[in-house]
Amino acid sequence: MITPRTLKGFRDYLPEVMIPRESAMQTARTVFRRYGFCPIDTPALEHLDVLTGKGSDETDRQLYRFVDNGGRDVGMRFDLTVPLARFVAQHIGKLGTPFKRYHLAPVWRGENTQAGRYREFMQCDFDCVGTQSVASDIETLLIIHDLMTSLGFERFKIHINNRQVLTGLLERLDLVEQTLPVLRSLDKLPKIGVEKTAAEMCSAAGVTPDQAEQVLKLAACEGTPEEILAQLPAVIGDSETAVAGIERLQQLFAGAAAAGVPAERLKLDVSIARGLDYYTGVIFETFLDDLPKIGSVCSGGRYDNLVSTYSKQSLPGVGASLGLDRLLAAMEQLKILPAVRTTAPVFIAYFDGDRLDAYLRLAATVRAAGIGAELYPEPKRLGQQLKYADSRGFRIALIAGGTELAEGRCQVKDLQAKSAEDVAYTPEQPEQLIQAIKRMLAS
Amino acid sequence: MITPRTLKGFRDYLPEVMIPRESAMQTARTVFRRYGFCPIDTPALEHLDVLTGKGSDETDRQLYRFVDNGGRDVGMRFDLTVPLARFVAQHIGKLGTPFKRYHLAPVWRGENTQAGRYREFMQCDFDCVGTQSVASDIETLLIIHDLMTSLGFERFKIHINNRQVLTGLLERLDLVEQTLPVLRSLDKLPKIGVEKTAAEMCSAAGVTPDQAEQVLKLAACEGTPEEILAQLPAVIGDSETAVAGIERLQQLFAGAAAAGVPAERLKLDVSIARGLDYYTGVIFETFLDDLPKIGSVCSGGRYDNLVSTYSKQSLPGVGASLGLDRLLAAMEQLKILPAVRTTAPVFIAYFDGDRLDAYLRLAATVRAAGIGAELYPEPKRLGQQLKYADSRGFRIALIAGGTELAEGRCQVKDLQAKSAEDVAYTPEQPEQLIQAIKRMLAS
Numbered sequence: 056m057i058t059p060r061t062l063k064g065f066r067d068y069l070p071e072v073m074i075p076r077e078s079a080m081q082t083a084r085t086v087f088r089r090y091g092f093c094p095i096d097t098p099a100l101e102h103l104d105v106l107t108g109k110g111s112d113e114t115d116r117q118l119y120r121f122v123d124n125g126g127r128d129v130g131m132r133f134d135l136t137v138p139l140a141r142f143v144a145q146h147i148g149k150l151g152t153p154f155k156r157y158h159l160a161p162v163w164r165g166e167n168t169q170a171g172r173y174r175e176f177m178q179c180d181f182d183c184v185g186t187q188s189v190a191s192d193i194e195t196l197l198i199i200h201d202l203m204t205s206l207g208f209e210r211f212k213i214h215i216n217n218r219q220v221l222t223g224l225l226e227r228l229d230l231v232e233q234t235l236p237v238l239r240s241l242d243k244l245p246k247i248g249v250e251k252t253a254a255e256m257c258s259a260a261g262v263t264p265d266q267a268e269q270v271l272k273l274a275a276c277e278g279t280p281e282e283i284l285a286q287l288p289a290v291i292g293d294s295e296t297a298v299a300g301i302e303r304l305q306q307l308f309a310g311a312a313a314a315g316v317p318a319e320r321l322k323l324d325v326s327i328a329r330g331l332d333y334y335t336g337v338i339f340e341t342f343l344d345d346l347p348k349i350g351s352v353c354s355g356g357r358y359d360n361l362v363s364t365y366s367k368q369s370l371p372g373v374g375a376s377l378g379l380d381r382l383l384a385a386m387e388q389l390k391i392l393p394a395v396r397t398t399a400p401v402f403i404a405y406f407d408g409d410r411l412d413a414y415l416r417l418a419a420t421v422r423a424a425g426i427g428a429e430l431y432p433e434p435k436r437l438g439q440q441l442k443y444a445d446s447r448g449f450r451i452a453l454i455a456g457g458t459e460l461a462e463g464r465c466q467v468k469d470l471q472a473k474s475a476e477d478v479a480y481t482p483e484q485p486e487q488l489i490q491a492i493k494r495m496l497a498s
Numbered sequence: 499m500i501t502p503r504t505l506k507g508f509r510d511y512l513p514e515v516m517i518p519r520e521s522a523m524q525t526a527r528t529v530f531r532r533y534g535f536c537p538i539d540t541p542a543l544e545h546l547d548v549l550t551g552k553g554s555d556e557t558d559r560q561l562y563r564f565v566d567n568g569g570r571d572v573g574m575r576f577d578l579t580v581p582l583a584r585f586v587a588q589h590i591g592k593l594g595t596p597f598k599r600y601h602l603a604p605v606w607r608g609e610n611t612q613a614g615r616y617r618e619f620m621q622c623d624f625d626c627v628g629t630q631s632v633a634s635d636i637e638t639l640l641i642i643h644d645l646m647t648s649l650g651f652e653r654f655k656i657h658i659n660n661r662q663v664l665t666g667l668l669e670r671l672d673l674v675e676q677t678l679p680v681l682r683s684l685d686k687l688p689k690i691g692v693e694k695t696a697a698e699m700c701s702a703a704g705v706t707p708d709q710a711e712q713v714l715k716l717a718a719c720e721g722t723p724e725e726i727l728a729q730l731p732a733v734i735g736d737s738e739t740a741v742a743g744i745e746r747l748q749q750l751f752a753g754a755a756a757a758g759v760p761a762e763r764l765k766l767d768v769s770i771a772r773g774l775d776y777y778t779g780v781i782f783e784t785f786l787d788d789l790p791k792i793g794s795v796c797s798g799g800r801y802d803n804l805v806s807t808y809s810k811q812s813l814p815g816v817g818a819s820l821g822l823d824r825l826l827a828a829m830e831q832l833k834i835l836p837a838v839r840t841t842a843p844v845f846i847a848y849f850d851g852d853r854l855d856a857y858l859r860l861a862a863t864v865r866a867a868g869i870g871a872e873l874y875p876e877p878k879r880l881g882q883q884l885k886y887a888d889s890r891g892f893r894i895a896l897i898a899g900g901t902e903l904a905e906g907r908c909q910v911k912d913l914q915a916k917s918a919e920d921v922a923y924t925p926e927q928p929e930q931l932i933q934a935i936k937r938m939l940a941s
Contacts, residue, residue, distance in 0.1 A: 057547050059588040059808040062572060065543060067585055069592065070536035070599070077527070077537045084520070088841035089865050091872025093513035094520045098618050099542065099574075099604060100508060100562075104500050119543075121564030124608045129505060131542075142510055145502040149512065151889065153875050156513065161542060165567045175541050188875040190854055197862075306854070313855035314862040365502040398531035411633055411749070412756035419640075419757040422532050429534025432596050432631040446594065 064166070064174035071396050076383055079206055080159055080179070083377060086201045087157040087181050090194060095156045097138040099163075103128035109137040109364065117164040131163040135180045135376075136361075143184055144365035152185025152370075159379075173380070182374025184361060189303050191373050192337045192357060193310035199339055199353050199375055200316050206382060207391050210344035211352075214324040215280075217304050217337050218356070220287065221328060223297020224273055228266050236260035237270060238328040244274055245326075274326035280308045283323045300336075307337065335359040339375055346385050352378045395448055399427025400496055402449035402470075404441070407457040408434035416482045417453065417465070424489045426496070428453075445470060451495055453488075455480070467491045472498075507609070507617035514839050519620075519826055522649055523602055526622050526820060529644045530600040533637060535624050538599045540581040542606075546571035552580040552807065560607040574606040578623045578819075586627055587808035595628025595813075616823070625817025627804060632746050634816050635780045635800060636753035642782055642796050642818055643759050649825065650834050653787035654795075657767040658723075660747050660780050661799070663730065664771060666740020667716055671709050679703035680713060681771040687717055688769075717769035723751045726766045743779075750780065778802040782818055789828050795821045838891055842870030843939055845892035845913075847884070850900040851877035859925045860896065860908070867932045869939070871896075888913060894938055896931075898923070910934045915941075 061067055068076060084094070100123075107115050107130070119131040132138050135158045143154065159179050166172055181198060183191045196213065203211050221238070225231050240256040247255075249271055256267040273290050276283045284305060291297040304323065311321060327338055336357030343352060355375025362370050386392040403418050405411070414430055421428040429449070431440045437454070444452050455465040465480040465488055480488040504510060511519060527537070543566075550558050550573070562574040575581050578601045586597065605621050624641060626634045639656065646654050664681070668674050683699040690698075692714055699710040716733050719726045727748055734740040747766065754764060770781055779800030786795060798818025805813050829835040846861050848854070857873055864871040872892070874883045880897070887895050898908040908923040908931055923931040 056810075057807055059548070059584045059805075060545065061541055061588075062543055062545060062566075062570065063568065065541035067541070067589065068537075068539035069589060070538060073537040073539055076539075081524070089870045091840060091842035091845075091870060093839070093841050094511075094516040095513060096511035096516055096519075098504055098508035098510070099606070100505055100618070102503065102505060105502070117567075119564075119566065121562075123505075123562065124560075125506065127505065141502045145504075146510065146512060151886070155872070163542070175543070183875065186875045190848065190858075190873065190875040193854075193858060194873065194875070197858075309855060310858050314858045315866075362502075364500055367499075396536070397534060398536050399534035402534075405633065411636075412752060415633075415636060415640075415753050415757045423758075427532045427534060429598070430633065430637065432626065432629045432633040432637070443594070 062174075064168040064172075066173055066175075071394070072383075074395050074398060075386070075392050076177075076379070079379060079383060079386075080177070082205050083159065083179050083202060083379070084157070086198060086205050089201070090155070090198055092155040092157045092181050092183075092198075095142065095158055096160065097132070097135075097142055097158070099131055099161070100129045101132055101138065101141065103130045105141050105365075106130040106132065106137055109140070114164065117166055119163050119165060132160075133164050134162050135160060135178045136182075139180070139182060139184075140361045141365055143370060144362040144368070147185075147362075147366075147368065147370065153191070154184045155182070156184075157181040177379050179377040179379045180374060182361075182372050184370055184372040187371045189306045189310070192303065192307055193314070195337070195355060195373050195375055196307060196311055196321075196339065197314050197316065199341060199355075200311075200320065202353060202377055203341065207386065208343065208382075212320055212322045212342050212344065213353075214322050214327055214340040214342065214351075215304070215307065215337065216323070216325050216327045217300040217307075218328070218334050219296050219300025219303070219336060220291065220325055221273070222335075223294030223300060224270065224291050226296055227292050227294045228262075228269060230260075230262060230266060230270075233260045233262060237262065241270065241274060241326060242328055244271075249275075276325050279318075280304070280321065280323040283325065284308075287325070303337065333358060337373065343385055343389075345389060349381060349385055352382050352385065354378075397429070397447045397449050399429045400450040401426055401428040401492060402440075402444040402447075402452045403428055403430045404437055404444075404452060404454045405431045405434045406437060406440075406454060407460070410457060410460060413455075413460050413482075417455070417480075420482060420485045421453070421489070421492065424485075424492075426489075426492060441470075451492060453492075467495060469495050469498075505617075507611040507615075509616055509618075514837070515826075517838050517841060518829070518835050519822070522822060522826060522829075523620070523622070525648050526602065526645060526822070527600070529641060529648050530624050532644070533598070533641055535598040535600045535626075535641075538585065538601055539603065540575070540578075540585055540601070542574055542604070543572045544575060544581065544584065546573045548584050548808075549573040549575065549580055552583070557607065560609055562606050562608055575603075576607050577605055578603060578621045579625075582623070582625060582627075583804045584808055586813060587805040587811070590628075590805075590809075590811065590813065596634070597627045598625070599627075600624040620822050622820040622822045623817060625804075625815050627813055627815040630814045632749045632753070635746065635750055636757070638780070638798060638816050638818055639750060639754055639764075639782065640757050640759065642784060642798070643754075643763060645796060645820055646784065650829065651786065655763055655765045655785050655787065656796075657765050657770055657783040657785065657794075658747070658750065658780065659766070659768055659770045660743040660750075661771070661777050662739050662743025662746070662779060663734065663768055664716070665778075666737030666743060667713065667734050669739055670735050670737045671705075671712060673703075673705060673709060673713075676703045676705060680705065684713065684717060684769060685771055687714075692718075719768050722761075723747070723764065723766040726768065727751075730768070746780065776801060780816065786828055786832075788832060792824060792828055795825050795828065797821075840872070840890045840892050842872045843893040844869055844871040844935060845883075845887040845890075845895045846871055846873045847880055847887075847895060847897045848874045848877045849880060849883075849897060850903070853900060853903060856898075856903050856925075860898070860923075863925060863928045864896070864932070864935065867928075867935075869932075869935060884913075894935060896935075910938060912938050912941075 340351035
């Protein structure tokens with residue numbers, strides 16, 4: 056006998072968790088498709104050299120890698136961005152540009168397990184490859200906003216920045232070489248405050264106190280996007296890169312307003328650097344007003360060259376990744392997750408053991424009207440069947456014994472309101488029953 | 499520079515293949531939910547001892563296995579049935595019975611690659627666990643039928659048998675010990691014919707010529723289900739097991755008829771044994787009338803005890819597996835696969851470079867009406883944009899330059915009919931435009 060168990064850091068999804076998860080994934084697909092993004096899929100396993108050295112030392116260390124039966128070094132994908140780069144480099148001639156794809160698939164990382172972190176999780180990415188147009192930056196923002204509202208969130212903020220603003224400032228301060236350590240220090244600002252950040256910038260990045268002050272002056276810009284955009288030129292000076300970044304930010308906020316995104320859901324945050332050397336243009340992070348501590352639930356941005364390790368072609372792109380499992384945990388915490396344990400609203404009791412055919416016909420009739428229906432498989436006691444129906448969360452139970460069936464009747468029971476009505480029903484004339492079910496479902 | 503490539507036996511799914519694949523998966527989910535089946539998910543990786551020895555020597559040999567960074571022996575799942583058994587044994591107290599689940603997920607097998615066979619493929623399973631009722635056998639059949647018609651197939655046959663009929667015959671002939679070699683020979687009947695099958699049965703299974711003749715007499719029963727069911731008692735004799743099997747087959751055909759399954763789509767085929775020692779009751783195989791050679795596209799049956807290796811509890815079940823990738827290949831061959839390369843029907847040309855906001859507003863308006871719309875990201879030449887729209891297969895293009903926008907007009911172009919009309923449009927009064935798009939999409 057083998058003990059049934061999952062691997063450490065892995066989890067099973069039972070129906071009560073998988074039903075809302077599947078529904079959220081379907082919502083995401085619907086949003087992506089609304090903007091003309093197309094689905095793709097790539098293998099879980101890749102040649103090891105395709106995966107290593109593409110993320111960070113950490114992702115290399117966390118990689119699930121092995122030698123397959125054919126002696127090949129292989130690895131399980133740790134994100135969907137590296138496979139996208141490989142995919143685009145391999146197929147771009149056939150795909151054409153702009154290439155807009157979404158990809159929902161599991162990824163694997165051998166992380167140290169901690170609360171809410173798993174070694175297998177669902178990634179939900181979308182990217183537009185092959186254009187540098189600000190229209191794609193704006194579209195990315197619109198999709199993030201649409202994803203959040205379509206999933207049922209109202210109180211959230213999308214933080215926006217453009218890496219060119221920071222890059223421009225560092226150019227002017229002659230700190231381009233120290234970009235990485237400067238940004239790494241800057242990322243700690245929300246946690247350790249201005250003074251400690253300035254000190255660390257001097258010690259770790261080797262900048263002067265004056266330079267640190269100027270970098271931190273940028274991060275201190277606050278207010279509405281218009282106010283910040285008005286302050287920036289004074290902080291940045293005449294850096295061409297920064298001016299271009301400021302202009303793109305202006306276009307981004309104007310475009311979002313034109314497409315109807317409420318201004319209060321957007322925040323210009325010139326201190327976020329996200330991903331350090333990865334992003335080159337706009338950057339997005341999304342925070343829930345009611346659960347800011349869980350971190351960004353949808354992040355992304357623009358990168359200059361996706362495929363540089365696989366191809367000489369230059370392909371810019373912009374996109375983002377939805378933290379699906381994190382969002383589902385948040386929905387549960389905020390109690391906006393519907394507690395459904397069934398996928399069909401109607402339960403049909405198998406009441407009279409000799410009339411299975413009649414119940415099968417009844418179930419087929421309800422389903423033909425576009426309403427999901429589950430028929431209990433055994434003619435057990437009605438009380439036991441209704442207990443099952445209650446525990447699964449069905450909305451409606453249809454109950455008919457031999458007498459009712461013979462007399463052309465069926466009881467329609469609202470399992471939530473605990474009310475019931477008797478309705479005329481024969482297989483030839485099911486209309487009244489279907490109407491009664493629809494009425495009850497709509498109430 | 500690393501050459502972008504996939505592993506041997508693995509494949510990328512480009513949008514033109516992934517769009518219909520995703521749509522078929524969604525159709526399958528819709529069908530499963532219509533019968534009250536719930537989604538679950540399990541990890542791609544399992545403890546090695548959970549996976550080995552559960553399938554065949556072949557699946558053991560094909561297993562992707564390795565030692566993870568924590569020194570654990572792990573394997574990638576090769577089907578969804580073994581993980582279901584582990585899952586049910588682990589969670590049955592919480593799940594309760596009947597437990598009806600569906601599971602769509604990739605599985606991995608290091609098979610020798612050949613035409614159309616991949617080392618990673620999508621499984622699409624549904625099972626009802628915890629009841630022996632014939633109502634569940636019937637429901638399994640209904641779902642197979644519903645899956646096939648919902649996916650667009652009309653010409654197919656579901657072959658049905660019940661292993662109890664064969665088992666009963668073998669009991670009467672005192673051949674229970676030789677069940678496996680007898681069935682293995684019987685499985686070759688369609689390929690090598692009666693005489694050679696009889697000869698092999700004698701040599702490989704050690705049965706007498708008379709016993710072989712009686713087994714083959716069973717396989718020779720032909721006609722409508724009623725005709726075969728009438729012939730069977732004479733062939734089988736008075737085996738209790740066989741009589742029970744015959745009765746369940748009668749109930750199955752009666753139930754299918756009651757639920758409205760056309761009789762011509764069902765075939766009672768008492769020679770199919772499928773899976774040898776795995777199934778214990780009803781067996782299903784589904785063949786396309788127009789492509790019989792691709793083999794069964796949806797197969798399954800009833801098994802006595804799913805969880806025996808993980809738990810002492812006895813849990814019978816019945817279910818089937820849809821061969822999604824095989825069916826998609828068939829749909830392509832039969833030309834019933836829609837050639838769509840876009841997920842949104844409407845293309846919006848970015849015509850006047852200074853009016854991005856107006857196009858963003860237009861796109862938002864179309865999407866708010868529930869119609870997917872893609873905005874071209876760059877103000878390139880109109881000809882180039884329309885060429886892109888054509889190549890992607892959009893249905894409709896919206897074209898408006900600065901003049902049209904100023905005058906409150908927009909051109910609606912039917913890219914398939916090559917016709918166009920000018921429609922009044924302003925962001926404040928978009929109704930006429932939306933109506934024109936809906937009309938064109940419906941035509």
